[in-house]
Amino acid sequence: MPMTSPPRFANGSDKLGRQLRQLWQTGVLTLGLILTSGPVLDSVAHAEPTHGIAMHGTPKYPADFAHFDYVNPDAPKGGRIRYGLNGSFDSLNPFLLKGVAPRGLWDVDYGLNVYEPLLARSDDEAFSLYGLIAEWVDMPEDRSSITFKLRDEAKFSDGHQIDVEDVKFTVALLRDHGRPAYKSRITRIMAIEEPGERQIRFVFEDGSDRELPLLIGMLPVLPSHAIKTEDFSKSGMYRFVGSGPYLIDDVDPGTRLTLTRNPDYWAKDLPIKVGQNNFDTIEIEYFRDNTAMFEAFKKGAFDLLPESDPARWANQYDFNAAKDGRVEKLTLQSGLPKGMSGFVFNTRKPVFADRTVRRTLATLFDFNWVNKNLYHDLFTRTAGYFQNSSLSSLGQPMSEAEKTLLAPYLDGIDKEILEGTYEPVSAADARDMRKVMRRAIKDLAAAGYGLKGAVMTHLESGRPLAFEFLATSKEQERLALSYARILEKIGITMSVRVVDSAQYWERRKVMDFDTMKMSWSASLSPGNEQQARWHSSQRDKDGWFNQAGAADPAIDAMIDALLAARTQEDFTAAVRAFDRVLINGYYVVPMFHKSDQWLGLWKRIAMPGDDAKGRPLAGYRPTTFWYRGE
Known part of the structure; x- marks a missing residue:
């Protein structure tokens, strides 16, 4: 998918610039052909390189911070955590609209376990990013561009060093095949430069969208040497190499996914990773409905259940493991808007x-x-x-x-x-x-509606006021039926x-x-x-x-x-x-x-408590949990 506007070409004649723009607009000139080894674009003002950036103001953590406040830096490594989720999956590619990928590969809630971005968020700030694959970031005040310097030690799980070519490859891949959100960001990149060794700069038309540079920093980086475009574009069980702390291990399509720790994970000692990714194994199991999932949780098939059903929370946590203290009922507060x-x-x-x-x-x-x-x-x-x-x-x-x-x-x-x-x-x-x-x-x-007999009808067209509610669970059905009962009383059919x-x-x-x-x-x-x-x-x-x-x-x-x-x-x-x-x-x-969060948690899993200096705004983050033992 071509970019919506041609890039700006400087350091050349007007005639050359016009020719390049024409090639861009006709599709002859592609993104790959303007990714150059030196700055060829209009000059932009640059700030000083920094370890992190914030959407508004400055980041909370200084350049020499040791770890995030909401983690336990001494959390032991080992054991496993098991998640239970409702639904299914038919793809291992979380970057496509086609197919449904499992959680936990590239996931805000369950972790960037297999794939990683240039910059990573802290969970106790509204929107601040710190260098992960990128060692530093340079963003001018007008936000018309953003520059990243890749860490020398950053590498994929197969040992290949992450380089600028991988970033460029990922941009083109997501532009042509990725989810609409990725395409929307990438099509607003006017051009890309390589201003120095292992550096890459994205230049935008202007800084009117002040979030855009941060979103570019949150794009994944995928390996150009290990992904075939034709495989990526399909929805299926293709396993791609990532740079994250875990590797895809066993896959039971639609039902279960197992991730195992990469013993050679390159970033395990970075401050933004201290106290996180503590399990040797992550298992993610899918259930067809909430009832089956809750029964599995009661038996210990998985470790934590974010509870959404008040009736169950009030009356059904009386099973043996809850009575004898092996399962905790936790009420947690979130600092986020309720949505x-x-x-x-x-x-x-x-x-x-x-x-x-x-x-x-x-x-x-x-x-x-x-x-x-x-x-x-x-x-x-x-x-x-x-x-x-x-x-x-x-x-x-x-x-x-x-x-x-x-x-x-x-x-x-x-x-x-x-x-x-x-x-x-x-x-x-x-x-x-x-x-x-x-x-x-x-x-x-x-x-324009009125009752004709007992039916609410659009009087001009004669069309009844009727529609369908689409549900996928007993809870949704029960809630919809309670609403339909009221609508029916005034002649509306749902x-x-x-x-x-x-x-x-x-x-x-x-x-x-x-x-x-x-x-x-x-x-x-x-x-x-x-x-x-x-x-x-x-x-x-x-x-x-x-x-x-x-x-x-x-x-x-x-x-x-x-x-x-x-x-x-x-x-x-x-x-x-x-x-x-x-x-x-x-x-x-x-x-x-809910005013609070409800979480059922098997006590073999531990989480940072009141002794932590801070808490994630979302209330809790499973990436900070660790294995306590049976």
Whole structure:
């Protein structure tokens, strides 16, 4: 896939520059042909090389830090950890949209175990990166470029030194075959230089997307000598060489994956690796449904279970291993925003094209009844996309900075959302729910609907208000049926279809659904992932991101603003404004969230405790756990 704009060529005649641009635009000149051994591009201002960079401000850890605060630097090495996950996998390539790869190869939650980036994140900062494969990084203040110096000791698991050619190879590979998120980043690279020995510089058109240089630093580095492009582009069980602390060992396709420690791992003594990757073996087993997975956990088939079911958390942790103390029930706090969980409307479908219809449907979810009868009153209603953080617009009237950003769109935003008083409708009891339903009938009338007999019907087209909910678990089905029960009372039909995991994920990827349950995680540094999730340019692209089919100029503008923010104050204002326009779109029926994290953990696995100097913002990180013994 060619880049969207030609690179800038300097140090040559105007005629040559025009010729090179023409070759680029026609596809004759490829990325590989402009990756040169010396600087050939327009000059850019450079800062001093540094060990790490931050999205806003400066990194927490100095150049001479010994280890992250949230690890146990004396954690013993050895033993194994076993993870249990719901679903299946049919590929070992986590970089393609085609196929489903297992967790744990290249994974935020379970570790960058097999493949590694130039820079790696710390988990107790909003968004700071430190050198991993890169020894140092050089990013000018205007962020129009970023330069990396590769460590001399960095090598792949087969002993080959990682070099600049591998970085260039990876960029071209992901540009042509990788997931849309990779392609989106890479197509904004205007050119690549090699300003010095084992150095590589990426030059951008401008620094308007201030997150882009950091995202380039988080790209994986893959071996040019050990990957055939035709194998990479396929979805299958091809094993590629990586540079991470673990090697792929046994694979039972769709069911189980075993990783073993690489005894020659090159980076084990780096400060960012101290106290992490402590197990000799990592086993990842997949289960077809949550019930089977919980039964396996009770028997000790795997070691930790992030619990999401309040009924199970309240009543079913009474098995023998929990009673005798071999399994702990841990309640942990997260420093991250709660994100959004809800029934997402696919606005590509005509039935959901009208915002008034979506807003009305969102009022008909009987949260209080569901929370009491299904979840032991353990959940809190979700209202926004960055709830419980300084980035949330909930309870915050619009600031002057937000007013400036939202000025062209204010007339289309509900007053209570701008004032910070918005809350999702939650009927107090059955009597109050009847009031909500009567109001919903009136609101739907404003959108052209009315009751014909007992069926809510679009009066002009004669089309009933009906749609399908796509589910893949008993829990999703149960939740959907409770919602369908209310809709049915005012003549709306929501059928519930339960499909297996493989069909569910395939239909989700190609947007073949009316509505389904979705969760959007949130961080304290939202950025380009929001473009993938919500930007209008992603509406008609297959993938796993813009499920709602959002195409709103206000959303696009707020994403641009948060990506361009230079100060924390500007960033906070942009994200709050973004939160308001997302809420205002009524793309989801907002569900609920846990105030705390629940984790079932077999005590043979240990984790850093209160004696640690810090904690990961996400609450815990399995990469910091270690084997305690039976």
